[in-house]
Amino acid sequence: MTIHTPPEPVVDPKGLWRRVLAEVRPFWSHLGALLGFAVAAAPLGLLTPIPLQVAVDAVIGDRPPPAWLVSVWPGVAGLSDAALLVACALAVPAIALMVQGLKAGEAVLRDLTAERIVYAFRAKMFLHVQHLPLTRHDTKGTGAALYAMEHEAGSLHWLIIYTCLPLATAAAALVATIVAMTLLNLKIALVALTVAPVLLVLTTLAQRNLRDHWHRVHEHEVTAFSVVTEALGALRVVKLFGQEAREQRRFAARNEKTVRVRVRAAVAEGMIGLMIGVIVAVGTGTVLYIGVSDVKAGILSVGEFILLAAYLTQLYDPIQTMGHQLTTQQKALSNLERAFALLDEERSPRDDPAAPPRGRARGEIAFRGVGFGYQAGWPTLRDVTVEVPAGARVGIVGRTGAGKSSIIALLARLYDPTEGSVLLDGIDLRRWRLEDLRRQFAVVAQDTVLFSDTVAANIAYARPEATREEVERAARLAGAHGFVTALPQGYETMCGERGQRFSGGERQRIALARAFLTDAPILILDEPTSAVDVATETAILEGIERLMPGRTTILITHRLAALAHCDRVLVMAEGRVVADTTDVASVIRTAETAYVDEGPAPPVSSPAP
Numbered sequence: 001m002t003i004h005t006p007p008e009p010v011v012d013p014k015g016l017w018r019r020v021l022a023e024v025r026p027f028w029s030h031l032g033a034l035l036g037f038a039v040a041a042a043p044l045g046l047l048t049p050i051p052l053q054v055a056v057d058a059v060i061g062d063r064p065p066p067a068w069l070v071s072v073w074p075g076v077a078g079l080s081d082a083a084l085l086v087a088c089a090l091a092v093p094a095i096a097l098m099v100q101g102l103k104a105g106e107a108v109l110r111d112l113t114a115e116r117i118v119y120a121f122r123a124k125m126f127l128h129v130q131h132l133p134l135t136r137h138d139t140k141g142t143g144a145a146l147y148a149m150e151h152e153a154g155s156l157h158w159l160i161i162y163t164c165l166p167l168a169t170a171a172a173a174l175v176a177t178i179v180a181m182t183l184l185n186l187k188i189a190l191v192a193l194t195v196a197p198v199l200l201v202l203t204t205l206a207q208r209n210l211r212d213h214w215h216r217v218h219e220h221e222v223t224a225f226s227v228v229t230e231a232l233g234a235l236r237v238v239k240l241f242g243q244e245a246r247e248q249r250r251f252a253a254r255n256e257k258t259v260r261v262r263v264r265a266a267v268a269e270g271m272i273g274l275m276i277g278v279i280v281a282v283g284t285g286t287v288l289y290i291g292v293s294d295v296k297a298g299i300l301s302v303g304e305f306i307l308l309a310a311y312l313t314q315l316y317d318p319i320q321t322m323g324h325q326l327t328t329q330q331k332a333l334s335n336l337e338r339a340f341a342l343l344d345e346e347r348s349p350r351d352d353p354a355a356p357p358r359g360r361a362r363g364e365i366a367f368r369g370v371g372f373g374y375q376a377g378w379p380t381l382r383d384v385t386v387e388v389p390a391g392a393r394v395g396i397v398g399r400t401g402a403g404k405s406s407i408i409a410l411l412a413r414l415y416d417p418t419e420g421s422v423l424l425d426g427i428d429l430r431r432w433r434l435e436d437l438r439r440q441f442a443v444v445a446q447d448t449v450l451f452s453d454t455v456a457a458n459i460a461y462a463r464p465e466a467t468r469e470e471v472e473r474a475a476r477l478a479g480a481h482g483f484v485t486a487l488p489q490g491y492e493t494m495c496g497e498r499g500q501r502f503s504g505g506e507r508q509r510i511a512l513a514r515a516f517l518t519d520a521p522i523l524i525l526d527e528p529t530s531a532v533d534v535a536t537e538t539a540i541l542e543g544i545e546r547l548m549p550g551r552t553t554i555l556i557t558h559r560l561a562a563l564a565h566c567d568r569v570l571v572m573a574e575g576r577v578v579a580d581t582t583d584v585a586s587v588i589r590t591a592e593t594a595y596v597d598e599g600p601a602p603p604v605s606s607p608a609p
Helices: 013-047 050-060 067-072 074-078 081-131 134-140 143-152 154-184 186-193 195-233 235-240 244-296 302-344 404-411 434-438 455-459 468-477 481-485 504-518 534-547 584-596
Strands: 365-372 381-388 393-397 419-424 441-444 522-526 552-556 568-573 576-581
Touching: 013 081, 013 154, 013 302, 050 081, 050 302, 067 074, 081 143, 081 154, 081 302, 143 154, 143 195, 143 302, 154 186, 154 302, 186 244, 186 302, 195 235, 195 244, 235 244, 244 302, 365 404, 381 404, 381 419, 381 576, 393 404, 393 584, 404 522, 404 552, 441 504, 455 468, 455 504, 468 481, 468 504, 468 534, 481 504, 504 534, 568 584, 576 584
Parallel strands: 393 552, 393 568, 441 522, 522 552
Antiparallel strands: 365 381, 365 419, 568 576
């Protein structure tokens, strides 16, 4: 079946930052506190080299303590050299304690905020991905969505916590250092600052090129990740055909392309780092020459020059940090563009906000002139018109590809018809709220999916509030209580991934128990006994017979024994209902050749309406 691929959504680059800020708005208080830590750390960092300057000039040399220090601590002028040296030595760990205390508090708050931001964003993406059209997952696979939630969602907290906040911290440190250097020596401060605009221009020009590189890296990483999800999702098939090495080679080939693209991105980023380093080194050398010249000329003391040299490092470190963060920012923005593009993909089917809440349905179903296709120009259903009264038991038969499963998909509103309408209790399904509509169905499918949870939790999947007594009663009605109680932990036994620890028949009976507990007015049975032996089929059909009374039942099957439980049969061929009959016995007589083999379909006793 060919399925139409929806166009790639586009994120407006101008609105990207607006959307980023909207996502982190619930965490403004945390981010404000982090910014407060950054602002507080900037002046403390300026204190670190001061004890060294005072010790060199006032203890080793013969200069008095700095005037600003005397104004803050008048008694320092009367201290002996030994006392002043002790004061300088004690000041070093005191300043370090304050600086490291701020850093420790910032680290704890930073990690806490980062995790909360990314978990909230991933939860939003996970909910949205579940609401996307099934055709989207059929064509693109689940690997791209998993990659987006795992890697691209993480770019949000990386951008804010590890890029933007360090930029703010670096900017605060830069301003504080500039002020301090200007007060010490205006000439050296101006020379040192000539480097800043050069670095900012360089990083700005490099941003677009880096973002393009990281876009290409992302595309190749997604394709490699998809190989893993596909192979692990079909691991039994891979093992049965002995194709583990083939899948490994396919993964290695995709990774090789990723490595080449990533290396090109790393080279581009490395060249920018190289140029930044050279420019900073030129600025440092110039300041060194001027500073030493001023010391020899008596304009600066040795201690003041040491202090300026320390501040020079504190000046260039923030500039280099800002340059690095501006380049790193492009990778995060590239990933977020794709994350927001995923969030912009339209949900389908869409909920009608004007639909009123509805309770339990009677179960009357109608298809009126329904047409549907997974791809334009390739209809799967054509002009299907069927009326099913509440409480009826309707079987649907036909060869593979006749459109049987599409009938079920439209009834559960996994898709919307392209023509006509599907009604429940006389109301178009598009006028039902999805939450209310989905409560009307209990489903037992051919490929039963059990989640990696306990047996009890799987039975109560549609009704998690159900009591243990209700769960066990449903299991008894479905014929599952016996083998469940024989398990090591009974109903608390873990099912494992997709319930593969159970046989096909056991999984079907757990699914049947789930349907009993759901207690919905409409029962959908999609080939419920196709993959089990005759004895298991008999047990399952007995459970189905107990489940049918009082419910509208739609049964798709190739197994003749199941049709005996129906009071009406629809025969489908090439997307049409070619017969609608209550003569179930006649259908059973012809079903073996008409609906299983590939020969021409023989006529049935009642023509289609």
